Amino acid sequence: MPHYTIAFARAIRLAAALSGMLLVAATAHAELADKDKPMNIEADSLRYDDKTQTSVFTGNVLITKGTIIMRGGEIKVRQDEKGNQFGDLVGNGKTxxxxxxxxxxxxxxxxxxxxxxxxxxxxxxxxxxxxxxxxxxxxxxxxxxxxxxxxxxxxxxxxxxxxxxxxxxxxxxxxxxxxxxxxxxxxxxxxxxxxxxxxxxxxxxxxxxxxxxx
Structure with a gap:
C-alpha cells in the first residue's frame, strides 16, 4: 500500500481551488501558537470527499500540529471556512x-x-x-x-x-x-x-x- 505524507493546509488550499471557496486563516494567538500551526498528516492512504470537504486518512496515522502529536489507525479531518480544523481519530484495534x-x-x-x-x-x-x-x-x-x-x-x-x-x-x-x-x-x-x-x-x-x- 502506498505511503503518503500530506500537509493538511496544502490539501485544503487545493480543495478550495477546486470548489471555488476561499479559506480564511484563523487569527493568530502568540500564547497558544499550536492553534494556528499547519496540520501535517502521514498515513498509508487518503480518501478525500470534495462535497463534504472531508479527508479520511487510514493506516499508521501520524498527525503533528505545532507541539501537538496524535497517532491512530484512522482520522477523519475537515476544515471550516474560518480555517478551524476538526479531527476524529480512532485507534488501530489493538492500540x-x-x-x-x-x-x-x-x-x-x-x-x-x-x-x-x-x-x-x-x-x-x-x-x-x-x-x-x-x-x-x-x-x-x-x-x-x-x-x-x-x-x-x-x-x-x-x-x-x-x-x-x-x-x-x-x-x-x-x-x-x-x-x-x-x-x-x-x-x-x-x-x-x-x-x-x-x-x-x-x-x-x-x-x-x-x-x-x-
Missing amino acids: PGFFRQKREGVDEWVEGEGQTVVYNSEAQTVVLKGNATLRRYRGTQLNDINEGDQIVYNSLTEVFSVKGGPNNASVTNPSGRVKAMLTPIPKDGATPAPASAEDGAALRPSNKIGEQRK
Whole structure:
C-alpha cells in the first residue's frame, strides 16, 4: 500500500481551488501558537470527499500540529471556512488513539489515550472517549494520571473534566468510577522544584470545562 505524507493546509488550499471557496486563516494567538500551526498528516492512504470537504486518512496515522502529536489507525479531518480544523481519530484495534501537547509557558506535557480522540481547534479542546486516560508530565517525570470513560481537556483554560461509566469498568474497577493519582507540588528545596509559582500550577479537574484558570 502506498505511503503518503500530506500537509493538511496544502490539501485544503487545493480543495478550495477546486470548489471555488476561499479559506480564511484563523487569527493568530502568540500564547497558544499550536492553534494556528499547519496540520501535517502521514498515513498509508487518503480518501478525500470534495462535497463534504472531508479527508479520511487510514493506516499508521501520524498527525503533528505545532507541539501537538496524535497517532491512530484512522482520522477523519475537515476544515471550516474560518480555517478551524476538526479531527476524529480512532485507534488501530489493538492500540487506542493517542494525543500529546505541551502546556503553554512551562516544561510540562499533557498526553492521553482513548478509543476515540476528537480534536477541535476552534474550541481548543480534545475529547478522549472509551477507556480514556490523561497524564501530565513535569519535564520527563509523570505527575498526574486521570482515568475515566470520557475526558475533556481544554488547552485554553487548562481545565479538564472526567466522567466515569460502564465502558470504563474493569476487574479492579467494576463500577467504572473515575480514578486519579495526583502528585503534590514539591516544596521549596525539594527535587524537582518548580522554577516559579506558575510552573507549579497543576491542571485542575472541573465539571465546567469553560472555567477560567486562576
